Amino acid sequence: MRTTQALATLSRVARRDAIPLAQRLLSSIEARAEDAWRALVGREIEERLTRVSLTSGSQVDPFGLDLAWGKYALAAVAFLHRRYFRTRVYGLENVPDGRVLLIANHSGQVPIDGAMIGASLFFDREPPRVVRSMVEKWTQTLPFVSVLFQRVGQVVGVPENARRLLHNGEAVLVFPEGARGISKPFSQRYRLTEFGLGFLRLALETNTPIVPVAVVGAEEQYINVANLTSMANLVGMPTFPVVPQWFIPGLQLPLPTRYHIHFGKPIFFEGDPDDDDAVIEEKVWVVKSTIQEMVNVGLKARKSLFF
């Protein structure tokens, strides 16, 4: 009897005092964060947010995009884009206004390259565009990551989703190398791995221009010495890269290399989306060699790794 009374008192205290207190604490933290955010990025993001054309009228689009929710993430991305990686963007005028497939090389162990491509179209392009990138389904099983990815416009990489987004006139970013590309060891840097074929079938089917994108500078942010396949299988991750600097305290952050992002001229393809792999492969090869060429040119033009 006494224990139940004690429990009842406890729950009353929890409900009357603890929860409101926690809520007040939370809202004050939120207010602080708001101030910090303002100080960091100024009015620019807000102003850009009002100018992006979202396909649906409501606050959250059907794929879970909610830039107002993700504005702190946007601020972090803006910081990385402007201050940390000091990204240089070339050829933004090649990105058209309507539906477009952005095909890029994937590198850097952690998909910061996707965020930087997104940032260049959001912060540097006029008018700003929101990039919807196709992500590995595995990310959806990760707590917090899944919500964050959704709110900033990332979409699970299945053809149905890409088709729907292209149909709505969105800019869809695809890394046809997938996990193979991002976790390349350092010795293989800037050598494009095998491309998937799905993106080209999609482009043919929806009659979408392909804009090749080359990212230079991401390969050196983390130095990968090996990929452990057995470990990857064990923990259920797509790959398990070994990055020595992750074991040194303070070097978990990527190295502040300078990013160079090159947008190439749109490529148009015609043909039957259900053609044999051999036919599609030829077209994919055109895209892949274009990107490889852009990477090579970008590497040559680069004066220094960090400046």
Next chain:
Amino acid sequence: MKTEASVPSRRGAEQGGEPTILVTGLCGRLGRRVVRRLHRDFRIVGIDRRPFPDRPRDVKLLQFDLRRKKTKDVFRAENVQAVVHLGVLHNLRDSAEMHHEWNVVGFQKLLEYAAAFRVPKVVVLSSANVYGPRPDNPQFLAEENPLLGGASFSEIRDLIEVDMLAQSFFWRHPETETVILRPVHILGSVRNAASNYLRLRTTPTVMGFDPMVQVVHEDDVVQAIERALIPGLRGIFNVAGPPPLPLSHLLRMLKRTRVPVPYPLLRSTLDRMFRLHLSSFPSPELDHIRYVCMVDDSRAREQLGYAPLRGIEETVFSVEEGRWW
């Protein structure tokens, strides 16, 4: 295939009995609404084990088990022009055998009679849960997507089997117009997991997950069933309500206190509570508040002419009607 000679006599039809719709499971919360809507336009005969005390007076309730021989007598005696099958059992306190017996065997019998007596229309209420919430789901599932709901939640395999049975019936009996409806989470006075979850005043959520969800008002499901009865329509139709929202928005609308709990902890706690009868939610259902399971209902909109009439607020708040505590 039955030959012409072996078609049993349809006394009801031959005597020109009044065209009748046979509704199974009409004493459930959704069933009652369906019957209240349909009885104005059609003669209704219902089969259910449960009572339906304040039913409309022109609705004939036959209170027996669907699997009994008497069911066949109903087809024999009445001029059944359509079967609306709502009578599925989904209560995880009952055994898997019981579920199979009731949902699969019972439904098989019903389809057998519908074929034998050449019923021109069969409407089956399935659910979008048959697709299953999965991390690799496309954001909007089409009717052609595989039914993978049983992969992580084996207790709903019998419901998937019901859907499959209806599909094979659709192909084997082109003389019958078969309609399979797959609505998303139905909200309202119904006591399904989704409505019960939204009725909780303090709502546990899975920490770090906030999937987009689709809900539909029970009356919009009734509307879809009504439209499925239109002669000439057949096929599988996803049924969704107002545009999707993140789960957190629905809970905020209802002013619920959200308690995020890490998934492993939530699952083990829920398992234990379920075993001790402290909770009615089996832990595999947590996937519904973790992963997407949304449908593309454009086919229903185009072919059935279906359009949800209830907005998101009305749909969400309708769960309060069904509160019994």
